[in-house]
Ligand SMILES: *[C@@H]1O[C@H](CO)[C@@H](O)[C@H](O)[C@H]1NC(C)=O
Ligand SMILES: *[C@@H]1O[C@H](CO)[C@@H](O)[C@H](O)[C@H]1NC(C)=O
């Protein structure tokens with residue numbers, strides 16, 4: 713009973729992360745990032761990516777995630793990347809709206825469909841209220857304060873969620 717209750721609280725808190733702090737989409741779900749017969753274009757169709765969400769590319773071996781532009785995406789050309797990660801557990805935070813393109817560094821695997829393009833929408837509720845700008849000298853600095861705040865808040869909230877579970881299971 714206590715366990716069920718604490719699990720319920722835990723999942724409620726976790727669900728809030730999805731809504732409040734951005735969802736994490738594991739690319740390919742349980743398939744991860746691989747080339748054999750998985751269609752990433754189909755995978756992304758029912759998803760609605762928003763600024764603050766993140767993509768998790770999980771894979772084994774010497775694969776990579778290469779962010780490219782549209783032209784290089786279409787030709788599976790990874791020689792001029794915008795960015796590249798190869799940890800095998802790559803989290804990419806979608807910190808701005810737009811159309812983004814990711815391919816594997818293996819050209820032939822990319823040609824078989826190991827490529828993903830997504831459209832990221834602007835945040836639904838603009839969290840930073842336009843502050844009365846005290847000095848004009850601050851205006852050139854367009855800071856990305858909201859994304860920094862929320863990413864810093866996530867570890868704190870994970871700790872909080874764990875504390876809730878521990879406390880409610882001992883009660
Ligand atoms: C791949 O892209 C690079 C840089 O944009 C370009 O120089 C090269 O010709 C391209 N390779 C192919 C095979 O299209
Ligand atoms: C490239 O990726 C790394 C790791 O995800 C990230 O820290 C860095 O900000 C990215 N750089 C650009 C220009 O997107």
Ligand SMILES: *[C@@H]1O[C@H](CO)[C@@H](O)[C@H](O)[C@H]1NC(C)=O
Nearest residue numbers: 736768769770800801802803
């Ligand atoms: C991969 O990264 C995610 C988020 O950073 C983390 O939750 C997960 O435990 C990691 N998985 C592995 C196998 O390292």
Ligand SMILES: *[C@@H]1O[C@H](CO)[C@@H](O)[C@H](O)[C@H]1NC(C)=O
Nearest residue numbers: 751752753754823824825826
């Ligand atoms: C993935 O599926 C879409 C249709 O949903 C299709 O247009 C596309 O060619 C497929 N990609 C591959 C690599 O099979």
